[in-house]
Amino acid sequence: MPAGAETLSAGGDIAAPPADDIVVSAARTVLPASALPLTVDVVGQEELFRQIAISGSVVDALSAMLPAFSPTQDKINGSGVKLRGRTPLYTIDGVPQSTPIRNDARDGYTIDPFFIDRIEVIYGSNALQGIGATGGVVNQVTVKAPAQDGISGRAMLQGNAGDDVSGSSMGGKAGGLLSYRSGAFDVTGGVAFERRGVFLDGDGKRIGIDPNNSELQDTDTLSFFGRAGVDLSPSTRFEVLASRYKIESNGHYVGVNGNRTLGIPASSQRGETPGTPASGLTQLVSASLVDKDLGGGTFSLMGFYNRTRNIFSGGILATFQDARIAPVGTLFDQSQNKSRKLGAKINYERKIPGIPDLTGTVGFDALFDRTAQSLIQTRRSWVPQTDFRSLAPFGQLNWGLFHGLVRLAGGMRYENVQLDVPDYTTLATSGSRAVTGGKPSFHRALWNGGVVLEPLHGIRVYGSYAEGFTIADIGRVLRGISQANVRIDSFLNLTPVISNNREVGVEIKRGPIEASTSYYWSSSDFGEVLVRGADGFYSTTRQPISLQGLDIDVTTQTPVKGLKLGIGYNHIIGRTDTNSDGRLDADLDGGNISPDRVNLTADYKSGPFTAQLRGRFYLSREFVGQPVANNFAGYALLDASVGYQLPVGQVSLSVQNVTNADYITYLTDTQGPADNARFYSGRGRNFTLTWAYRF
Secondary structure, eight states, X not given: OOOOSOEEOTTXXXXXXXXXXXXXXXXXXXXXXXXXXXXXEEEOHHHHHHHHHHHSSHHHHHHHHOTTBOOOOSSSOOTTOOBTTBOEEEEETTEEOOOSSSXXXXXXXSSOGGGEEEEEEEESOOOTTSTXXXXXXXXXXXXXXXXXXXXXXXXEEEEEEETTOOGGGOEEEEEEEEEEEETTEEXXXXXXXXXXXXXXXXXXXXXXXXXXXXXXXXXXXXXXXXXXXXXXXXXXXXXXXXEEEEEEEOOOEEEEOOBTTTTBOOEEEEOOOOSSOXXXXXXXXXXXXXXXXXXXXXXXXXXXXXXXXXXXOOBOOGGGOOTTTSOTTOOOBOEXXXXXXXXXXXXXXXXXTTSTTEEEEEEEEEEEEEEEEEETTTTEEEEEEEEEEXXXXXXXXXXXXXXXXXXXXXXXXXXXXXEEBOOEEOOGGGTOOEEBOBOOEEEEEEEEEEEEEEEXXXXXXXXXXXXXXXXXXXXXXXXXXXXSSOBGGGOGGGSOEEEEEEEEEEEEEETTEEEEEEEEEEEEEEEEXXXXXXXXXXXXXXXXXXXXXXXXXXXXXXXXXXXXXXXXXXXXXXXXXXXXXXXXXXXXXXXXXXXXXXXXXXXXXXXXXXXXXXXXXXXXXXXXXXXGGGOBOOEEEEEEEEEEEOSSSEEEEEEESTTOOOOBOHHHHSSOTTOSTTOOBOOOOEEEEEEEEEO
């Protein structure tokens, strides 16, 4: 999906220079994407709006559009949703949404997509935004500030129903946003509310309710967004952004186990959910100052505060049992993950005097994260309150040679990371072990470098090497300690994951054709593999990981005016060492790697009328070294949408799973072969009618 023709400044404002290239703010530079040895996709406003109307969320929309993304299972839990076989870092205008200490896998659901104008996706391990981008960066760029004096805005009304148009499957959404500019000052504010019904599969049956990781179905979401800014000079802008996103379960349904042996998927029925309703709350405040002409360069400074509180559904689960509180097999509990992040980013970029076409960037990032996970019914600590600190200076150079024929790029980020874990005691099911806390630290230079060749206008060839890093899911490690006399300072499982990405690619933009292909290799000597237990909780194992894959994307204008066709393909292989003998002896399973896949797309636009068909073909896969029951048979899905511009607003009808295919989702089909509670079918045919208006 090639980048569009608009350009994004470092401050987030849309400009319209005559260049064909787009500037990707997530790359921490004002240079165009064509100057960077990276694979980048930019999902523009129109395409994003259309796909979210079909899929309902940013994560599901990206999964549908980008073959390198794993298929989702229509749940709010993103565990197992990967980009190129690794976890992506989700950001909002560059502010990280991850919770590195205890990854609750909800970082893709922290802002309503009504307030998102576009999404920048940088593929592959990198340290451009710091911790977490082992699979890449997904930067959600919020609605831009108004460019002209006066009042502007947008409004949306939406209705949604399953194939039987029953009351229980119906939902809806309403959103409104107003902007006002007067001279140098502008302000924007908006609200969005969404109610989701239950989801039906291709057989017309209710899809199973997740017993402890919570849901998208049968939920309400209420979101607020605000931005205020002032232009201090023609080149300098200061702005403050705030958002609040809350999703909460209505608790009208409970899960009914399926039967994997008989091929019967899990379902749901009316019933009361015990405990506190599952919910997710994210609050974000950021302030930024950008000067595009400070000493001949661009200076930017950002500070942010981000707070999350996620409550998971509860149950009488084996992990929560403690005979000192209640007889084993009777104790109900549920967990809550709370995280608070404070951070700052500063960088300066300018041409280097005396050396033609050499651009340098220097900067410094700081991140302070405090996270704890508790069991809220019995007030027990599951993951102790742990502090994470990252201080990271970085520098980059980008040098154009031979009038742009060759461009060299490279740099280094120096990460200085420390954890602060207090003394604590594990749950009874882990032996009530007394663990001695500590302050393990990590210092590492993370390098990147690459070359871009442009032998002819519209043809770009590049090769690159980049290192990324993350810490293993500290919460899962800490809460799972069952050995005696563990001291955190010397506990090997807390060693960070260092991933690298080697990549070569070709992009062509000539005449009616836009095409790209890239081949990548990625490895971690001490990686992290998710392993799902019988109770649905994931643990982590530290194993070497090797990934390699191929991405292909081609779009072309056809002789039929207004008709554009596209094809995308992703192939990926993932291997790991399961017995520590130095040999990669097994495939990664479906919770850690996506299936091979083909996307076919047809877009048509004529006057006020638009239409799109998108087919997704997930190819069968066998996992060598994994249980035979985890093999994947594959399935195909077709989505469609049509739109028409009215005198006031635009109306559109979107259909998810047009053929009403009945299938088992990839993530649940390829892991947990004995887990009947999470044997989920995919969503069947679903209709969304939308009216949207901009003024």
